[in-house]
Amino acid sequence: MAASTILWITLAMAVGTFLLRLSFIQFFADREVPPVLQRILRYVPSAAVSAIILPAIVYTNGVPDVSFGNERLLAGILALFVAMRTKSFPLTVGAGMATFWLLRLFI
Amino acid sequence: MTRRESFWAGARDITPILMGIMPFGMISGITAVNVGIGQGMAMLMSVLVFAGASQLVAYQLIGSGAISFVIVYTALVVNLRFVVYSASIAPYFKPLSTPWKWLYAYLLTDQGYAISLIRFREDESVRPTWYYLGASVLLWVTWQVFSALGIFLGSAVPAHWGLDFAIPLTFMAVLVKALDNRPAIIAALIGGLVATVAYNLPMNLGLIAGVLSGILAGYWADSAGRPRRREDAS
Incomplete structure (x- = not known):
């Protein structure tokens, strides 16, 4: 696999993972995850x-x-x-x- | 407890867990270079993503030539669990300013989250943000050092040794720990079987189908095993 492709994969994973971690800490600090979810x-x-x-x-x-x-x-x-x-x-x-x-x- | 004491309490509590982080980081580094990722790129991924399970998923799929979108998608599905951690730890991080929240979010891990929540609930005197920082920073340093070591070692090992086989083996050890209830076992069985039977579908649809059907099967088994609402209330 080309190095540039791997770089894009890395960046997309990094941003996506960071947003998942940040989700409730930053954006919905007063809410809870719905029980079904x-x-x-x-x-x-x-x-x-x-x-x-x-x-x-x-x-x-x-x-x-x-x-x-x-x-x-x-x-x-x-x-x-x-x-x-x-x-x-x-x-x-x-x-x-x-x-x-x-x-x-x-x- | 002072800030400093809280920080070191976190660092101390994470220490026994580091014994498991060390070989995991090393395997991660070794397998990354073994599936053909360059040393610098492997280290970059370790620092930017800093989520071992999803990194191993990406290495496995890069090695098997999956398409980029599927690699990112599957890695992020594996990391969905962070949303749950984020929600349950968020109340403790409320006093932090935005830059600190970003740093703390970046440092969120299974292990750091688990020991922090246990301590916060038992011990009112500890300062949560400092305790978490102590545990997370030590874990971060350990992970990066042992990833680098693995990248270095892995580069010295020829690819025909087949060290990439360590990825499914690592996941086996991870999986067995999660299989302590019936719905989880059903999720694993269905997910694995569907992904295997449908493996040769175009665009790695087999993997996506496997993951989704496994999750649904687990959820269904969970719902079927629960008493009805009305009985709950009585």
Whole structure:
């Protein structure tokens, strides 16, 4: 991707993120977030993060690969178990990367 | 409590949390250069955006060649949670002048917000704006230093090592912590499945569809699991 494109992405993210943070601090200091909106926002992280993870480990070069040949999928599944058991960020990333590298050596 | 004491109380309370910020910043820096972002640009993004989860989202999508609009859109969706933090911390920032409000808004993070609100509710003597500043400044410095370290280290690692795989792994650790209730699990399942099945739709519509349907599914499950209004009142 061109450096100028990445610069525009950076600027748009920076301004947008800043406005989200500033929203109630500056503009609506006396109001509250409507309860319905709060309940919707509660599920944004789970939905968004999962929508990014799953395609990233299932697809290889734009093609879905659900087989033992897909190291990312296998390492990802193992890392998910480690994450659920330990809730530890370094252990999850460590176990996932180690499995990924080992599988690449042998598959 | 004086201003100075409040500032250092904030800095002290954020310290144990920094242990988690350090590897996160490092991964962020490493993966940024691994998906092909230049060192200077990666550092610029870290300073201007200063929101780790959305930065990792952007790196992942830049690496997979998504279109710019979708990258910005998805990153901002991930940051929508700041609106909720902004609203609940706003009363404490009311005395501040506008330039300070802007600085405090820029420094708003999950961790700084969480420890501040807990302390403000328990401890009337602490000066909220100084406590928040102490916690946030220390967090900011830690994040930038470890991002820079990651950018430096990442540049020494060849791309074929596949370190970009650390992005989904990092998110897995983040996701598992959010999945402590049924609607959140449903949101994650639907969001992930829809995004995966629809991945090859043009213009990354699959990702947008996944995020939106996941949110709606979570909201629907939340509503279905609640007692009706009338029973609430009794």
